[in-house]
Amino acid sequence: QVQLVESGGGVVQPGRSLRLSCATSGFSFSSSGMHWVRLAPGRGLEWVAVTSYDGNDNYYADSVKGRFTVSRDNPRNTLFLHMNSLRTDDTAVYYCAKGSLSGDLTGYWGQGTQVTVSS
């Protein structure tokens, strides 16, 4: 069955970097767009980024543009989120999610990985 498992979260100081991974199985990863979405404490869901099936088209929320980069390794069925210049308001649970044929979110999500940005 479809599985998505995030890893790489942790506690990091403001201004530092972190890389999240999302290992997938059970579907054709190399044919699927993939998303990152986050849930910050006391705030709602926020869409973060999407990458096309081949990684050539990437889009970001204004709040992370220029600081975060989404990438993928299709042979390893793995999605990444490279987060630079982290700020305290980046503290959140980060989820990866499979995209639909139209590019939108589907019902396949990981369980999330916690990122805490604190000095």
Add this chain to the structure above:
Amino acid sequence: DIQMTQSPSSLSASVGDSVTITCRASQSINNYLSWFQLKPGKAPKLLIYAASILQGGVPSTFSGSGSGTDFTLTISSLQPEDFATYYCHQGYSVPYTFGPGTKLEIK
């Protein structure tokens, strides 16, 4: 960017009640509207996509309608497990966006 609003922001209801949540987009998004349910410690759960199509495995007590800019999620005959926070989401154009959420609480 397309802004999404939801009303109400919170709602109290009893088991067995029917409730409706409204979502509005700042511009037309055709029917590229999804509804998600969020419970503490769990991944968001897709309930409705393409404005009105029920995701597999979701009870038929959930229904969605609308197109263009105005959408609704209706939950008929509320069950205890339905008390959660609900988000609408537009997948029409990037940056994709969520509404601010509606918290459904037990009265």
